[in-house]
Amino acid sequence: MSLTKPGWLLWRPKKQPLDRHWDVITIGSGLGALMAAAKLAKEGLRCLVIEQHYVAGGYAHHFPRKKQGALYLFDVALHQTGRLKAGQEMYEWFRDVGIIDRIEVVDNEIVYRAVYPEHGLDICIPADADAYRALLKRHFPAESDGIDRFFEIMFAIPTELPLLRKAGKDPSINPFDAAPHAMRYMSGTLKDVFDDMVRDPLLRALLAQLWSYLGLPPGEVSAIYFALMWRSMHTGVHYIRGGGQALSNALCEVIEERGGAVKLRTMVDKIIVRDGRAAGVRTASGEEYFADTVISNASTIATFGHLLDPQHVPNSVRTQIGALPVSTSIIQAYVAISGDAAEMGLREHEIFLNRTVDQDAEWKRVQAGEFRGLSCLLANHGAVNRDACPPGKSVLEAAILANGEFWIGLPKDEYDAKKAAVTEYLIDQIASYIPDVRDRIEVIEVGTPKTMYEYSLNPNGAVYGHSCDAQNHTVFRPEQRTCVPGLYLAGAWTFPGAGFGGALTSGYVCAGLVIKDRAASIAALA
Ligand SMILES: Cc1cc2nc3c(=O)[nH]c(=O)nc-3n(C[C@H](O)[C@H](O)[C@H](O)COP(=O)(O)OP(=O)(O)OC[C@H]3O[C@@H](n4cnc5c(N)ncnc54)[C@H](O)[C@@H]3O)c2cc1C
Structure with a gap:
């Protein structure tokens, strides 16, 4: 095996005596947790990442196997991801946390090949969105207008969402004017979008091809979250050389270099709450680590079900989480x-x-x-x-x-x-x-x-957190801030949703909220 930058794949946690007191502790080392910790470490906070597995990254990890002297690296999760071109948000966030030069982004020229043997269709979808649109029109000329509308809506929804957030804060902005497509499909499914513009069942299947990336079919998946994922796959699509593990390792490296630590093979079994605030964690072997910010990357079901003692979880939260698929x-x-x-x-x-x-x-x-x-x-x-x-x-x-x-x-x-x-x-x-x-x-x-x-430890082996259906996408998911001050969520179970992009976004957003809340606490003391 030849590696030009062996550090990508060879990172191991530093062997170091661990302090009991930290600024931030994350429960789990999935991408949501690592992104949050990397950003907070960059802002000068000392972060301890505690992971039950023997490797960091959650699903974003690989496992090696040797056979007759040959080494094989199996990437557990990453097939491809998006928004990694200069100027796109994930690229800029990677630059911000200091990992953009530690990973090598591989551009994929095609997004995927779709084969429908019973329909005699075997088609490669080019990464260039205009070429993709033209290809579809050649195959489905009678649906040309519908294809144009579909592309327009898939690109419009992600750009309208920030405007919608603005409208939420400013009553002078009419959300139906600022974000007409997002408002139209806010509680809609992908099927609702199709019903408005395309008829051919094969074309619909082809346009929905990436449904398995969100784990729900057109009749159930949120049109909003599908558009976010679709746009991220059709504005440049990438693999990361070395796979998900290379990304996780790069994040771990910057966390450690900025005074943090990653502790593997350690199960957290309790979130310590003192005076109504998160104060640290207790591990399964009884060790206690303290921090006034705790970020749970565990499922919401575990966080509110057993990591917090019941007296800290209001019935409304228990009911909300219990009802989420x-x-x-x-x-x-x-x-x-x-x-x-x-x-x-x-x-x-x-x-x-x-x-x-x-x-x-x-x-x-x-x-x-x-x-x-x-x-x-x-x-x-x-x-x-x-x-x-x-x-x-x-x-x-x-x-x-x-x-x-x-x-x-x-x-x-x-x-x-x-x-x-x-x-x-x-x-x-x-x-x-x-x-x-x-x-x-x-x-x-x-x-x-x-x-x-x-x-x-995701319940039922869930790969995408709570289902991203029409009622439970983006802003309708459990928020990063929780019912316990100082306790936050990061990862696929929270806003905005799953996938590498979703989990990393959740971590970056989480870090932003932590920074804001800590600044407010300091200001209140002054
Ligand atoms: C087979 C597969 C293929 C996929 N393909 C893609 C793809 O191509 N593109 C894409 O964008 N997404 C893909 N995904 C989805 C993506 O990998 C996930 O959505 C994302 O990585 C989830 O990150 P997360 O932050 O939610 O953490 P997770 O990956 O869920 O990790 C959570 C971590 O927390 C740890 N933990 C939990 N509880 C505790 C505790 N009490 N104490 C200590 N540690 C704890 C767990 O051990 C785990 O390491 C795929 C997923 C799978 C499984």
């Missing part, structure tokens, strides 16, 4: 094979192999615990991550959505049999491109919802 989980096979997958037909880094255009019907099958016959996402990681495997080998992934309720808590025999069956199904999907894949497999690991749960 939990997002989907996922089953993903991580496969290393001999040979170059690109030469065998899997050229693209992201291939959606669709078994139907009815994504809502497919979602019902996911919810019912089925896996056979589901559409599958195939990823050729080697196409974007040249460090993933040695030359002449390939690292692939095959993923389907899954309902964690059908996996977690199964007796071992039943679980093993089910996992073996789903593994065969996922290999079959790869075999539709590489018929002799079974003979080529060097390493295979399959992550089920149980795996996702064990490494993240």
